[in-house]
Amino acid sequence: MFKKKPNIKPLSPIKNSERRKLADHIISDLGLTVPSSDNADADDKTGLTTLRNSLLPDGSLSARFTTTAGPDAKKVSGTIYVGAHPNQDLRVLWVKLEGNVYPTVYTLWHNPAILPLLHTPSFVVEKLQGGADLMTPGLQNGPPFPDKAKKGAAVAVASVESPTVPMAVGVCEIDVSALQDVRGAKGHAVKMIHWAGDELWSWSTGGKPGISPPDRVEGWLNNQSDVEQIQAELEAADLEDDDDDNGGVNLASAGEGRPQPADAVDPTRNDEPADFEDKELTTKEIDEAFKQAFLYGVRHFMEANKNEPNYGLPFPLSQSFVMSNLVQPFLPAHTPAQAASLQIKKTSFKNIKKFVKSLDKAQIIKSKDRDGNEAVILDIDFEDQEIKNFKPYRLPKKDTSSGGKTSAPTAAGDASDSSVGQKLKRVEIFKPKERLSPLFSAVRADPKGFYTAAEIRPLVTTYIEAENLISPKNKRVVTLNPILANAVFDGSAKSDKDVINKGFVLRDALVDRVLASCAPYHAILRNDDSLESTKPRAGAAPKVSIVLETRSGNKTVTKASGAEAYFVSPQALADELRKTCASSTSVERLVGSSPKNPVMEVMVQGPQKDAVLKALEKRGVPGRWVDVVDKTKKKK
Template identity: 25%
Template sequence: MFRKTIKIKTNSQIKGSDRKIIKERLLKSFPNLTEANIDDLLPKKETVNAIKLITHTNETVHVYTIQKCPIAFEVHGKIFPTVYLLWKFPNMLPFFTTHSQVVSFLTSGADLMLPGVITPPGNKYGNLPEEAVAYVNVTDNQAAIAVGVTAQSSSDMLASGGRGKCLTVYHFFGDKLCTVEGTHNVQLANLGPPDWLKFTNEDFPELGSTKAIQEPVEPDQNDHNLQEDSQESSPQPCTTEEMDQLVTYCFFVAIKYSKTLNLPILTSNFFKLQMIPTCPDGKTLDIKKTSYKKLKPFLDAMYKEGLITIKEAKKGVESITAINRDHPKFAEFYIEPALRPKKEQDEATISTSITESFIITPTVLPLFENTQLNKGDTVQMPEIRKQVVEYVKKNDCQSEDNKRLVKPKKALVKICKTENYITWEELMEKVCEAMKSCYKVTSANTELVNKGKVSPITITVSQRSGNKKVTLVDNLELFGVQIADFAKECQHGVAASTSISRPLGKKCDQVLIQGNQVLFVHNLLTVKYKIPAKYIRGLEYAPKKK
């Protein structure tokens, strides 16, 4: 709303009676504010100005300032706090938390989308109705960076599966509203991370951060006798609180940075093969010296907190089957790259990207007349959007009264099959429908382009002689997966035999794994090979929980 130039119509000091009305409206609009908060915000000796301005979209907005600092603005009869007011009273409104990388998109005029929202455990999106006033902050700072209204209710957000728009942004830190009365040199406040993202003393009780346990104390080089008895002289955790801190630290390092972790994994193996190797130099991890005394109570605590999923394979034998990488504490835990665990042998990073593109057809070719693209060339969505926008502007198709509407002209009439006004979203859908879809798969050593829709990796379970089950995996080669390496990883990961064959009528080799290993295969593909889950079919064949 205030990203582009604004015009100030009037700027005047408000009277005492109007001041009282503003106080009452603030209290009514924001129930979390108290009268004491309002009195602190609007001292009697401070002057309050009311500014009437016009935005670049010809909307009239009333802004209230104190000492040339805007504290609130009114649009269509609804009062919004500015980021400055929210820095002073961060609990006056509900908020959504996002990654710091998203801030640049918000300041460029984008709204907050649900995929960029980091949600707390439990009630993910709160209990907000549609068009409720809320603000945006980032994971390491609760200070508001943007203010707006919810694009849908909390229940609709939850039902959408984390897709779609979350918040329509009206105002952000650094826009024209921040300098409505001239230059206002104010730095972004630092309020620390939201409470639910803070690592508490229960996580790291003594040191308060991971840095202290990442930097081991070097031994005195002049005292060789002390070095010979390192178990007694080197700084080892000795108190229960320190050992609790160390076991929590090793747990987070293992689940977030281990390069050898494959799920499912026995809890005993997880401790021996993943947690113990992450222990910082100069320290010894001893589960018996923690308040948990044994490994099971500690992992049960991590399970109850929602960080991992534990399944009992048989009585007394448990495995970690999943890691909640969306958990806020998982997202916030960080150690320097130099301190992260490394494999004994260097291994190239396995990464697979799938780029869905479109083939230019004769119908849409006029949209690309100013480019070097021809019929049959492939283009991605950003380039399509760019050319459509240029074509609309060149042919004056956009409505002057409502910039969100487009009137098809010339080539667009044939594409959209109408001459009536349509929205930009509808226009882009019609253009994509008039093109042919294709996809490109890029991995470490492979780049494949295939026409049509993406052929997903399929995982099925079949029953063989003796009532034994086997897991079959198809189409791995389409995603650049080396079949022999994948079969070997499965063999070691689940301790089961594997084989590779080419079934009749199939264009790709098939991997066979003894037993129902659907969950392991799915996790291996998504976690190690970075293949998006939407391109994998067959998770429903995983063993059902009893």
């Protein structure tokens, strides 16, 4: 709704009595529980006061606003409530529309679990940030969905990749909580009201830009197992495409780069279609399916990587690696009902950690708790009888001709990535600024044109020769005239006064100053592209950024951004890194980049700088075009 800047009237203070009344209305409307005080001797109202101040801080302000919404530009008016959380600037915390009060993302980041939380892939979140509504096929991490996500209820929306950080607020247009399956569903699920990146998010009293979302917000999900479960389930997602511009997005590429299990273990598999009963599975059947999928995954790695240590498995194996590489690709989800049933929440284990513990109890693996939040697999007994006697079964195969909904992962080869093997060339270009127009006009050159350094040098030579400015005693010395003095030596450099007082300058120094007085542009030429057919871009040529940083205490991740400028698809890069590094990857909008022209960031687990550099070199991007920052090294 706030894609366009609203007309906001002057702010006015809210009386404390009205602020408390509004906060109580929000608490009642959202059904929030008032926290009890930790101090038994404290006033009974301490918990209520704390909650009120957290939702609507003391000293909050309000203002009326008007804006337009919808395809018919309908006029909408309401009230914004502005406040500041501790150590933060004033921001819009709540917005009142048609009698309903909705929180902004700033309030959600400070007050976890006040709204039902829905999840969708990050690239769908990007569409929401462009003003689209969330379509039903775009819903993830369910069913079951939150009980409070009823028709007309306000909900928060987060990406599957960052499941604890709400990025948008909307209103349910259907009863989301009652959905049994989103595959094949049509229509809008959530009408978006506000998102990180819109005009409410960017508003501030001092003109400061919007605050970037945090990496994690504690309290939105129960524990780390739930977080990793949501992220792992994305690996097997296959949403049916509904509308190209509205969140019903096909995740056919989500499995690219993963193994082709059935062919690897059983090359004689019969691919003729078989009849599968479309019915929901019992808990016992789901438990067995997950265990068999794990055995299948282990056998696949044993067959595909016979000559590699540990069959190519990078021990210790994290929970997300186990789900995305050893379980999800091997689940027998042949029908919509089976696909809906085969979710970790519907097992008797309920989460990945307990599932790993069950495999340890069966003595198939050896596991260990790490950081108190997850169980990692330290070793697998490859000689276990259940693994040795495992018999492969038929896996679902994507029917691309009929739009089938279930699929086995397919490997993405280099042939699908047009950037592999490309040849790139960076060219520095200069555009004369207005004060240089007399110089270029004098030699009949376009004062508004684009030139390389090699093209500007002879133009300067022609000018000084035509004006007879070359010193008769030394041809390397040029006498200044008023045009050069005013246009080139304008006082922007420390030596300008000395040059003007002397009345002459060396020819090479003159050319350098003419270039410095031009506006810098650049062009990146691909393969056989010519400079004439390429539109120059302002500024110096960008560099790809690689950043290594530590998360969750001791986990290292590698981030790469800015590859699009060199015709490299971030998703294709992530697919290759997932395979070569045997690590989970994700692609999200770089924090702070424009929602309209986003820069995508590829994240891969582990210190994978060399792997990223190698993948970029394959795509024509040499190391000198890359900036590497290692934040994991401690400062001296």
